[in-house]
Amino acid sequence: MxxxxxxxxxxxxxxxxxxxxxxxxxxxxxxxxxxxxxxxxxxxxxxxxxxxxxxxxxxxxxxxxxxxxxxxxxxxxxxxLIGGAFVESQSKDWIDVVNPATQEVVSRVPMTTDEEFKAAVNAAKGAFPHWRNTPVTARQRIMLKLQELIRRDMDKLALNITTEQGKTLKDAQGDVFRGLEIDRYITAVIVIPEVVEHACGMATLQMGEYISNVSNGIDTYSIREPLGVCAGICPFNFPAMIPLWMFPMSVTCGNTFVLKPSEKDPGASMMLAELAIEAGLPDGVLNIVHGTNDVVNNICDDDDIKAISFVGSNTAGMHIYARAAAKGKRVQSNMGAKNHAIIMPDASPDATLNSLIAAGFGAAGQRCMALSTAVFVGGSKSWEDELTRRATELKVNAGTEPGTDLGPVISRQAKDRISKLIQSGIESGARVVLDGRGIIVPGHEHGNFVGPTILADITGDMECYKEEIFGPVLLLMTADNLDEAIQIVNSNKYGNGASIFTTSGASARKFQTEIEAGQVGINVPIPVPLPFFSFTGSKASFAGDLNFYGKAGVQFNTQIKTVTQQWKDTSGQGISLAMPTSHKS
Structure with missing residues (x-):
């Protein structure tokens, strides 16, 4: 390979x-x-x-x-993983984990039984009293050790991700780094701040508030306390990054955790769990169960689970949000997207086109922040030919092959779905600029490959535009001016991210103010915030009240307790049945 x-x-x-x-x-x-x-x-x-x-x-x-x-x-x-032990499931039902480039079965993952699931929850519940009382500095030290071990085993994690998920080795390393840190592509530059390391600052992040003498001789302060048992449900497209979005912040806040990786590529989560144990995470603090719908419903329904983090499709995300919220749980649900870029005629053609190619086709388009729609304004419409030429130069192959730009998509079903959405666009009047269907990769003839595809003359009523394709497909639209382009973007139901490419500060400011997307890029194609901010998708891209990581992530994983105290001697003041106030009568 x-x-x-x-x-x-x-x-x-x-x-x-x-x-x-x-x-x-x-x-x-x-x-x-x-x-x-x-x-x-x-x-x-x-x-x-x-x-x-x-x-x-x-x-x-x-x-x-x-x-x-x-x-x-x-x-x-x-x-x-239950109570610190890796336990073979007694389930009779198992799912093949398949290498999407070769169709080889890599491993088999169980449909965890109800009893095994409850054992994992009970292990987390049992570990919580001791873990919540573990000093935050001790919890931080475990996270510091974990990030060290992840860096040590970066190549192994990346190779596992490439084998199970299909993305290139370079992108697989980015998957791990985006969990460790979150990298962000600005043309060829990778910005690397910290994420697991961000959790290492929990002593500061989890600080409460204090006011002395809020009333005569009375002090009030707030404490951010852990919730208890939390859970995470992960997608296939970032098998390292998303688990690292979830459990490090949660457990460093003092919670215990039950993680369900994607059944399509569970290996990275298991490797991370092994590293967490090596770093010193106590038994029961992190537990892992596998499966599909049944285990997801168990997570939603179990009374001992207080909060659920989810990343995935809208269908699954809204099901989880509705079912879990009905049980009184906290939910943060990151879902689908249709991210747009507006290209102004004053933008740099070279930098802009490179950004569109990288953000549109990277990871074979299997990113919730993939730049899937480009809106060309005015004279920038003439850049289509050069965009196409650059897209044709991308190399499609197995992710382990040197020089590969695009690996396969995750499954045969995903490949078929992408092809059908492309065809639906063509039948609705879209113009095929570049067609990546039917591509054959020598040596990997049975792989789930879809080459870079560009469809032009897209309209808002086309199914390929309304639905998240989640593949290497870039849709081209046009607008006469910035107002029209902003209206196009805002009319879409999704609100994960949107970008503008321009050299005009006035255009950028107008875009930033008027665009209805949770994450805005100005000359940045994938505006994923650094971890000390939060991942702020909106509209149909998010359900819940508090977003992932940053301040919102700490708030999601904690609850506020407010303490009001006085130490003055109040004997001899008698009994007052009036509502106490800070004002003297």
Whole structure:
């Protein structure tokens, strides 16, 4: 699979690709969270002492290959994490985790049983009293150690993400960094502030407020206390970043946590859990369960879970928001998007077109902050040909291949859905500028590949415009002036992000003031805020009251307790039944 030289010869660890010869360099460190099918089979050592797989042919058989039935080395089973132990599920139902570039089964993930789910919640509930009373400085030190370990194992995490999710190795490293830190592409520049490290400042972030002598001899102060057991439900597109959005902030606030990774790529979450334990996170503070609808509904319904963080589709997000809110839970639900860029004729053509290409096609368009719609104003309409030329130069291949710009999309179903939305646009009158359907990648003919696609003459009533495509498809619209362009953007139901490219301060200020999007970029294609701010999607892109990370993230994961105290001797003042006030009568 063309492993880069930086991976070859690396210290052997074990991610979610145990016993697949192509990735046997992931062979030791993470053995604990994979169950050995049928305990141990001939040729397979005990967990922690795994040997190089003796049969590379059998380990590389694809779905449907008749050799798979006789393979001596079945794919590893991903375990749940319950109370500090990686436990094999007793479920009879398992889901294949599939490499989207090759269709090889990487591992198998369980449909966690109701009993196993409740055991995870009980473990979190049992760990909470001690953890909430652990000094915040001690909790911070664990996060400091965790970020150190993540940096140490960056290559292993990235390789696992590329294998399970499909994105390029470089982008997979960005996935990890965006959880550790959150990077943001400004053309070729990566801005790297901290996210896990942001949680390391919790002693300051969680400070309450104090006023002395609010009334005669009376002081009042507020305390931000943890909620209890919190939960996170993660999408497939950022298997490291989104878990790191969720549990580090929550547990550093003093909560305990139950995480449900995407069933499509659970390996990164399991590796992060192993690192969290190595960093010193106590048993039961972080628990992981796997599955689909049933475990999601259990999270929504369980009375011991106080808050839920979700990132994913609108269908799932609104279901979770409604069901959990009806049970009185806090919910933050980041959902779909249709992010626009307005291109003014005074913008820099070179920088703008590079930004559109990177933000529109990076990660094969599988980002909630992907720049999926470009609105060209006035003379910038003539830039279409150059935009297309640059898009055709992008290399589509397996994410492990050097020089790859776009990897596959996550699944066959996703590929089919993207193709259908492209076709619906064409049938509704869209003009095909560049068609990436039907692309064949030599050596990976069965991969879920969709090449860069550009559709022009888009109108607001087209299904391909109204729906989030979540693929490498850039839609082109036109406007005569900035007012018309802003109206186009504001008419869309989504409100995750919007950008403008211009050299005019007046245009930028007008855009910033009038645009109806939670995150605004000015000459920035992906306006993801740094972690000391918050991820502030709006309109149909978000449901809930408090956003992820930043001040809002701390507020979401804590509740305020207000204390009013006095120490003066009030004996001899008698009984007063009147409402007390700060004014003397």
């Amino acid at each position: 063309g492993l880069p030289s930086s991976i070859n010869g690396a210290r052997t660890v074990m991610g979610s690709l145990t016993c697949r010869c192509v990735l046997t360099r992931l062979a030791h460190r993470y053995a604990s969270f994979f169950a050995s099918p049928s305990l141990r089979r001939p040729g397979m050592a005990a967990p922690g002492r795994l040997r190089r797989c003796p049969s590379p042919l059998h380990c590389r058989t694809s779905i449907g290959d008749p050799r798979r039935a006789s393979c001596k080395h079945r794919n590893p089973r991903v375990r749940n």
